[in-house]
Amino acid sequence: MIPDVPKSSDPEPGSFINHADTLASNPLGFQSINREVHLRIEGGRRLHGDITLKASxxxxxxxLCASLLNYGLTRFLNFPRIEEVTRIIEVLESIGVKINWRDSNTLELRRPKRLMLENLNEEAARRTRSVLMLIGPLMHDHAEFDIxxxxxxxxxxxxxxxxxxALEEFGVSITATEKRYTVKVGKKAPGEMTLYETGNTVTNNTILAAACMAEETFIQxxxxxxxVQDLCYFLQSLGVEIEGIGTPLLRIRGLPKIKKNIEYTPTEDPIEAMFFISAAVTTDSEITIRQVPFRWIALELTKLKKMGLKYTLSSSYKAANGYVDLADITIHRHWGKLSALPDKLHPNVWPGLNPDSLPYFVPIAGVATGRTLIHDWIYEQRAIYYAELSELGIKVELLDQHRVHVRGPSELIKANMSCPPALRPASLLLIGMLAASGVSILRNVYVINRGYEDLAARLNTLGASVEVFS
Ligand SMILES: CC(=O)N[C@H]1[C@@H](OP(=O)(O)OP(=O)(O)OC[C@H]2O[C@@H](n3ccc(=O)[nH]c3=O)[C@H](O)[C@@H]2O)O[C@H](CO)[C@@H](O)[C@@H]1O
Ligand SMILES: C=C(OP(=O)(O)O)C(=O)O
Structure with missing residues (x-):
């Protein structure tokens, strides 16, 4: 934690570099919303070496949404430089938050006393679902607004x-009008409440609402x-009392006003770990993935073990935030000896198989012997995208909008394809193309860049050949 009194190296409020200027000279080369970026993949190479995960x-x-609760300086270390983060930054800057990338992955934010919601960058906001999580923080200092x-x-x-x-319990009414949500606030303390769905963004929105209530909120x-765990750890370091982290029962006693200079490092991304595991298995490679929050993908690892995958887990150590256990995982070659599981693979809330991990089993099932049933009940239309892997030679049969059969082993073939408008399904095509011999083209990868940082360059350090072009 950094001290409450700014250090001399801390920028004074107002002396932050304008984020737009930072991006203009940004050596990492961000994609603007409207510029299409594509990948050229020379596939069929085995991966090797090691890769360190980024935060999720x-x-x-x-x-980022939670930083609005803090009137002090918020500094995030090891923050992912991804398109989704850039969109939320654009939204926050447009309403007056001062934001500065101090170095490639250190981000500082400080909100003004009054947010200029009337200036909110709608184009950036509409690209994300996360903009919903602004309602929890904004309800504390705005009686009426829309997003x-x-x-x-x-x-x-x-x-x-x-x-x-959920927010109705806090006296917040959200009305959907044409293209906007109109939010009216008559703040009240809910006491005990139960969520209508055990969703991630709704839980976070509820926690953000509870975080500035002096009264205790009990969320079932x-x-x-x-x-959710990462958000809770951050809020705890701001002084919010939270009991039950990692359980479905959260007891929160908030602080009506938070003003603290704070430094927090988010945890490494378990779903990025699944991306690299799937890439290693599909290309039958041995790689080591460093800093894996392995308990967050424990069930995924168990399923893979039962399919016959051999992997080695290092002894565990703490993430930089001091809370989460990490380990390095070495995925060993399977030499074509994986078998399909006899039972269906389906997602669930944690500690179930993560909904965003499930897609990564599609290419894995494609190289295993036998037929795998993948049942993606959680989304109405995600399984449909899995069938696109057929173009790369993976035998995927769409049974209905939620279920696919994958038959393996398959011989992967190169292709020229465009990304579907969904992050994980789009990244499956990249995995398939890494495994397919010859040159494949993956068009308009904005959707992958929403969630993964600098993937082409990082895959190339593992021996892949991925070129970015526009
Ligand atoms: C920014 C963020 O964190 N996004 C994640 C978050 O989105 P987010 O929390 O926004 O997910 P949604 O609220 O859209 O829920 C996903 C789907 O699951 C359904 N559902 C959810 C919970 C439940 O108990 N019952 C149920 O049926 C919802 O109706 C919806 O169809 O969680 C999703 C599900 O893990 C992930 O794919 C997203 O990457
Ligand atoms: C569904 C996803 O993202 P979002 O909730 O941001 O749309 C995802 O990350 O796979």
Missing amino acids: KNAAVAL PYAGGCKLGERTIKPHQY AASCDYM
């Missing part, structure tokens, strides 16, 4: 009812997933 999109966006409809991955209908019902049916 899903915790990062919640933390544009949320976007994010296109996976079929994604209800906002759980957010409406909370998600205990990784991005």
Whole structure:
């Protein structure tokens, strides 16, 4: 934690570099919303070496929204430089938050006394679902406001009812009008409440609402997933009392006014770990993935073990935030000896198999012998994208909008494809292309860059050949 009194190296309020200027000279080369970027992949290479995980999109966006609760300086270390983070930064800057990348992954934010919601950058906001998590913080200092409809991955209908019902308990009414949510606040303490769905963003929104209530809030049916845990640890370091982290029962006693200079490091991304595991298995490679929050993908690892995958886990150590256990995982070659599981693979809330991990089993099932049933009940239309892997030679049969059969082993073939409008399904195509011999083209990878930092360059350090072009 950094001291409450700013150090001499801390920028004075007002002396922050304008974020737009920072991006203009940004050596990492961010994609603007409207510029299309593509990948050229020379596949069929075995990967080798080791890779260190970045922090997750899903915790990062919640933390950015949470930074609005703090009138002091918030500094995030090891923060992911991804498109989704850039969109939320654009939204926060547009309403007056001073933001500065101090170095490639250190981000500082300080909110003004009065946010200029009338200037909110709608184009950036509409690209994310996470903009919904602004309601929890904004209800503490605005009696009425509106935000544009949320976007994010296109996976079929994604209800906002759980957010409406949860925030209703705090005296917040959210009305959907044409293209916007109108929010009216008559703040009250809910005491004990139960969520309508055990969702991640709704749990985070509820926690953000409870975080500035002096009265205790008891939330039942909370998600205990990784991005919720990361948010709770951050709020705890701001002084919010939270009991039950990692369980569905959260007891929160908030602080009506938070003003603290704070430094927090979000945890490494368990879903990025699944991306690299799937890439290693699909290309039958041996790689080591460093800093894996292995308890957040414990069930995924168990399923893989039962399919015959051999991996080695190092002894565990703490993440930089001091809370989460990490380990390095070496995935060993399987030499074509994986078998399909006889039982279906399906997602659940943590400690179940993570909904965003499930897609990564599609290419894995494609190289295992036998037929795997993948049942993606959680989204109305995500399984449909899995069938796109057929173009890369993986035998995927769409049974209905939620279920696919994958038959393996398959011989992967190169292809020229465009990304579907959904992060995890799009990244599956990249995995398939890494395994397919010859040159494949993956068009318009904005959706992958929403959630993963600098993937082409990082895959190339593992021996892949991925070129970015526009
Ligand atoms: C920014 C962020 O953190 N995004 C994640 C978050 O989105 P988020 O929390 O926004 O997910 P949604 O609220 O859209 O829920 C996903 C889907 O699951 C359904 N549902 C959810 C909970 C439940 O108990 N019952 C149920 O049916 C919802 O109706 C919806 O169709 O969680 C999703 C599910 O893990 C992840 O894919 C997203 O990456
Ligand atoms: C569904 C996802 O993201 P979002 O909730 O941001 O749309 C995802 O990260 O897979």
